[in-house]
Amino acid sequence: MSKVTPFLMFQDGTAEEAMNYHTSLIEDSEIKNIVRYGANEAGEEGTVMQAVFSLKEQEFMCIDSNVKHEFSFTPSFSIFVTCDTEEEIDSLYQKLVEGGGALMPIGDYGFSKKYGWLVDRFGISWQLDLPK
Template identity: 75%
Template sequence: MKNVMPFLMFQDGKAEEAMNYYTSLIEESEITSIVRYGANEPGDEGTVMQATFSLKGQAFMCIDSNIKHEFDFTPSFSIYITCETEEEIDELYNKLADGGQALMPLGDYGFSKKFGWINDKFGVSWQLNLPL
């Protein structure tokens, strides 16, 4: 086995927008490769056939699916971030929640100093934690 990597499938042509958004929010993050659909290929021209990006060193792969599926992202799989300061968790939570949905508002749930769970505007689920 060579590696294990989370894979995000976007169905609305938003993969590149999502990657740009995520890498702008999290330090030490970058888009590492993008292959786009060309003319006369099965996906919409210019959308992401396959891309990779990293968030704080964690590699991800994503695509813009050229097939509509009956499913989308689910909160049962989420990106979990351990924050270092209250300012960091507040800022990241507010940015990710903008246009999204709060599943657990920022608060003290007893298992951490501050915790929040969000579905962002793309439907991807995030858990943010500020440890005790």
């Protein structure tokens, strides 16, 4: 085994938009590779056939699925971010929750200084933590 990588499947053609948005919010993040569907291929031309991006050096793969499924993202799988400052967690939470929704509003739940769990506008679940 050479690698284990989280994989995100988008069903609404927003993989590239989501990658651009997420890499713009988190330092040391980048889109590493995008392969797009071409004319007369299985997916909609120009959408993401397969891509690799990283958030704080953690690599992810993603696609725009050309097959519609009965499922989408679930909060039971989330991206957990350990923040360094209160300003950082507050700013990131506000940006990510916009167009999405809070699962646990940002606050002090006793196990950390500040914590929030949300779903962003793309349906991806995030847990943000500011340790004590």
